[in-house]
Amino acid sequence: MKNIYIDFDGVIMDTNRVTYDMLDRLEVDKSDSEKMSEFYSNLNWKKILTLTPIINDAFGCMKKLYASGKCNLAILTHVNSVDEAIAKINFIRKYMKDVTIIPVPRELSKTKMCSTKDSILIDDYSGNLIEWEKEGGIGVQFSTDLSKDKGFPVIDKLDCILDMKFAEKE
Ligand SMILES: [Mg+2]
Incomplete structure (x- = not known):
């Protein structure tokens, strides 16, 4: 096995596409690792997953x-x-x-x-x-x-x- x-x-x-669209709307600089980490740590994942295509x-x-x-x-x-x-x-x-x-x-x-x-x-x-x-x-x-x-x-x-x-x- x-x-x-x-x-x-x-x-x-397809969470990457959904969260990247959000980052674009919020105008977050994707090369700023601190900002990115803050964004992902504070995301409402329960909600994100209801919006995300399989x-x-x-x-x-x-x-x-x-x-x-x-x-x-x-x-x-x-x-x-x-x-x-x-x-x-x-x-x-x-x-x-x-x-x-x-x-x-x-x-x-x-x-x-x-x-x-x-x-x-x-x-x-x-x-x-x-x-x-x-x-x-x-x-x-x-x-x-x-x-x-x-x-x-x-x-x-x-x-x-x-x-x-x-x-x-x-
Ligand atoms: Mg992956």
């Missing part, structure tokens, strides 16, 4: 992965606050009752929270994938734009992972 860790923002939910049937795909019996699934998501972790967990639980959810404090690498060796991380942010592969894991980039070479295998729908060779090995 392969361990598959799935990112939340930008993979399951990406490409992510929960349906995860149920399919789960039902395949080929992998252990977990959601691995960076959080800026305890409120964000609680809102995300409550939201995910409406769709999936028993998937493992690992909130990762923003200041820590995702590699510090779980066993990375030979495990797959599906993430939209290449920085996370680079760290993951350094720790012996397998990085798969999630993007709705398949046209650009990103240095990692790219998928635009979570169930596509079942068609990849490494997922069938075990």
Whole structure:
């Protein structure tokens, strides 16, 4: 059984687009890390999640992965606050009752929270994938734009992972 860790923002939910639109409206300078961290720490995540579209049937795909019996699934998501972790967990639980959810404090690498060796991380942010592969894991980039070479295998729908060779090995 392969361990598959799935990112939340930008993979399951389109929260990046929703929050970036808010930042634009509020005219927050995105290169100002202090302002950005303040913005994300104070966000009303419960409300944000009700406004955010699910990406490409992510929960349906995860149920399919789960039902395949080929992998252990977990959601691995960076959080800026305890409120964000609680809102995300409550939201995910409406769709999936028993998937493992690992909130990762923003200041820590995702590699510090779980066993990375030979495990797959599906993430939209290449920085996370680079760290993951350094720790012996397998990085798969999630993007709705398949046209650009990103240095990692790219998928635009979570169930596509079942068609990849490494997922069938075990
Ligand atoms: Mg992400």
